[in-house]
Amino acid sequence: MAKGFFVTGTDTSVGKTTVSCALLRAFAAQGYRVAGMKPIAAGRENGQWQDVELLLAASNVNVTRKQINPYALEAPISPHLAAQQEDITIDLSLVNDCYRQLSMQADIVIVEGAGGFLVPLNDSQTGEDLAKILGLPVILVVGMRLGCLNHALLTTGAISAARLSLVGWIANCIQSPMVAVTENIATLEQRLQAPLLGILRFGEQTDGFIAMPKVLVR
Ligand SMILES: Nc1ncnc2c1ncn2[C@@H]1O[C@H](COP(=O)(O)OP(=O)(O)O)[C@@H](O)[C@H]1O
Numbered sequence: 001m002a003k004g005f006f007v008t009g010t011d012t013s014v015g016k017t018t019v020s021c022a023l024l025r026a027f028a029a030q031g032y033r034v035a036g037m038k039p040i041a042a043g044r045e046n047g048q049w050q051d052v053e054l055l056l057a058a059s060n061v062n063v064t065r066k067q068i069n070p071y072a073l074e075a076p077i078s079p080h081l082a083a084q085q086e087d088i089t090i091d092l093s094l095v096n097d098c099y100r101q102l103s104m105q106a107d108i109v110i111v112e113g114a115g116g117f118l119v120p121l122n123d124s125q126t127g128e129d130l131a132k133i134l135g136l137p138v139i140l141v142v143g144m145r146l147g148c149l150n151h152a153l154l155t156t157g158a159i160s161a162a163r164l165s166l167v168g169w170i171a172n173c174i175q176s177p178m179v180a181v182t183e184n185i186a187t188l189e190q191r192l193q194a195p196l197l198g199i200l201r202f203g204e205q206t207d208g209f210i211a212m213p214k215v216l217v218r
């Protein structure tokens with residue numbers, strides 16, 4: 001069975017896919033068999049779901065799009081609404097089945113959530129339920145921009161209320177320059193219980209992540 005991680009973010013477009021791919025590449029460079037998963041993707045662009053393509057490209061085991069992405073929804077809106085428009089109800093047990101299959105093929109599976117941690121997925125469940133059903137430790141991507149301190153504290157509060165393990169957080173510098181970025185990172189280091197696993201600088205792909213596998217897989 002693979003070791004898995006659930007990657008969530010302080011918001012949508014904060015770098016969950018970027019960080020997930022960087023992690024997959026870093027693990028692959030260390031010789032691990034890796035698979036990325038985007039169980040629920042909403043928003044087709046040019047005939048494809050970009051996150052799915054990027055995660056597939058960063059994976060090094062033979063997996064199908066259907067396996068890594070059981071729910072590919074057309075509209076670029078919250079998954080529960082996109083699913084409603086297609087008369088689909090997102091069933092997390094199907095996602096879990098796909099995850100179990102993947103975890104037999106890979107050493108490491110990185111599962112990218114949709115949107116932020118509490119994004120609704122159907123009438124009653126959210127991203128929190130997805131992480132719980134998969135039973136995975138969480139990695140939080142903090143998109144470094146004004147407002148991220150509040151979002152990071154709210155999200156880590158929700159992760160801990162869900163009794164999920166937060167293995168660490170990543171500071172993703174999505175703006176260049178962000179005013180007082182160093183001070184913002186230091187503020188989060190002081191206030192978050194989990195360790196800062198790495199800083200992805202603006203425009204950086206993987207380099208800062210090369211040491212990451214050692215920290216996460218002990
Ligand atoms: N460290 C970074 N430097 C520059 N651009 C970034 C960085 N991280 C993410 N981006 C860009 O920001 C956008 C959103 O990132 P993405 O990884 O797709 O976020 P999410 O998966 O959370 O929606 C993408 O266009 C991506 O290329």
Ligand SMILES: [Mg+2]
Nearest residue numbers: 016017051112
């Ligand atoms: Mg994404």
